[in-house]
Amino acid sequence: MAKTNSLDAQTLISMYRTMAIIRNFEETMVNVYMEGKMPVFDIAGGTVPGEMHLAAGQEPVAVGVCAHLNDNDTVTAPHRAHHFAIAKGVDLKKMAAEIFGKDTGLGHGKGGHMHLFDQQKKFGCSGIIGAGMPVACGAALAAKKNGKDWVAVSFFGEGTANQGSFHESLNLAALWKLPVIFVCEDNSYAISVPKSKSTSIANNADRAASYGIPGFEIAENDVLAVYEAAREAVARARRGEGPSLMEVKTYRYLGHFQGDPELYRPKDEVAKLRESDPINKLGRQLIEQGAISEGDLVALDQEAAEKVKEAIEFARQSPYPQPADALKHVFV
Amino acid sequence: MSQVMDNATQTERLLTTSKAIAEGIAQEMERDPSVFVMGEDVGVYGGIFGSTTGLFERFGGDRIMDTPISETAFIGAATGAAMEGMRPIVELMFVDFFGVCMDQIYNHLAKNTYMSGGNQKIPVVLTTAFGGGYSDAAQHSQCLYGLFAHLPGLKIVVPSNAYDAKGLMISAIRDDNPVMFFMHKGIMGLGWMTPLPSAMAHVPEEPYTIPFGKAAIKQAGDNVTIVTLGIMVHRAMDAAKQLAAEGIQAEVIDLRTLVPLDTATIVESVKKTHRLLIVDEDYLSFGMSGEICARVVEEALDYLDAPVKRLAVPDVPIPYSRPMEQFVLPNAEKIIEAARNLARM
Ligand SMILES: Cc1ncc(C[n+]2csc(CCOP(=O)(O)OP(=O)(O)O)c2C)c(N)n1
């Protein structure tokens, strides 16, 4: 890839590192989630009960976009949120603790895996489809009113582009020239429903045209391609030129949620997708370029595993909230 | 309680609630070509909570229609199709998601009949899953049937078991009015939820109906009346067993429908037991428990020997973490304690 050379090695290595942490976290969660749910699966049981939507395979969207953001920028994420949280720099320990329902978690165990909020990193997510886009518009509106060059990014799945809030938010953001970047991750499915059965056109990026804003189609699950497209979208927003819409083709390696029987997709689909794994691809590129050695790559992976292990350990050791703490925090 | 129930026990076939619902829908679809189903993941997946299991294979994609995630559009479309003489069944996957489509539900589905001076039939069944207890947190665990019952124009059905679910579903499909059909996730018999064997029931193979507004007395008793619905019926029955061992005979009433509400059965029971405990997995304030209390106070105040007791979620969103969630939800132990205290008064 010619474009690789235009990026400095440090940025590439840093993106590799973040993707490796995300992958390791998600794959670790696959096992943690099953603890206490064997031999009979019960969603209410185990170390981490409730629903679990993991994003292994979808790292490029999160990392390629968030590489352009800083702590002043806002991110809103959907139900499948871990990769975005990690890419935005949310504290891994506090995030893990929240997922474990512990008092040391981001929300003292009130929110859980679909409801992670970090005020320092300006990150939030929601389990309601399409909920993040209006909120991102609001963050962008505040930045604009305050004369800041801060931006807001709203991430969502391709199934979500059929929700009313998507269209309302795009129009509002375009009308008011808000510094928002709408980023759609197209993993081909909304639970069991394939994109072709839910969406009247092939590319959601084309929908940007109806609101008079730029639409970027990124056809590869490739972090550099995402990074390049996002560079332009974020820069536009910072310059006060208004919103953009990006759609990135990506893969979901795991079920919609853990425990999904996945009867709606061919058995070998994921195995095929894994052959063009975006993390392996970047690793190889880094080595080919001479930016790092084989040994460095192994070290990066180990470092990621170590970080995740520490976070999970922290979550495990942390105390649960008191039962009556449930009554706190309805209001500040 | 019902004749129907006694007949039912003659058949030996045990079904889960989700299978019973799917069977009721299938039989009505066979009988009436104007019945069809729309919703997210109702097709190949069979409904996230199994309410359309096997229907796609049987009736195909023209009558079992997967929708985009566009609740305003497809729930509104159910109203429109019903006004043209169709009988749509439309699914709002979790009741918590009503927020994105509430205008279509309460300003249109619920009101068009009234605003047309009764000239417009709207035979829509809006199915929806509700309830918590499995750590799905604040946006996926609510009940909210009280909220919908508050709004005039929607019949509100909340079955507690497979037998009732099939009969109530067939009644709902045949009703010429909008019916919201609430399915507690814990009674559906899903392989991935905590099993609840008492929600399975002998379900006759032939179609049958259960009338709306007729509560079921699940257990007769003289000392305290426990009024509830949905999964809490099972918790109340567990509690009643323990209470009986202590010499307290609880009468357990399963409301089955909130709109219409079988006030007569509740009032009659209170006149006998003189004590009322209302168990509700919904929020405490301004909801079902307050409404039932008010009706009893209006019609049987003089018969009460103790203040009415309400067990419900103490006006907080449902917290994720297990110890906190269990703290806010009613359960058998809390019912036992509350009933015991009432019986002592
Ligand atoms: C308003 C609303 N409707 C439906 C759902 C149920 N639901 C949760 S995730 C999902 C599919 C989302 O698909 P997509 O946007 O493609 O994201 P992905 O899960 O593929 O990441 C649905 C329908 C919801 N959470 N909120």
Ligand SMILES: [Mg+2]
């Ligand atoms: Mg998707």
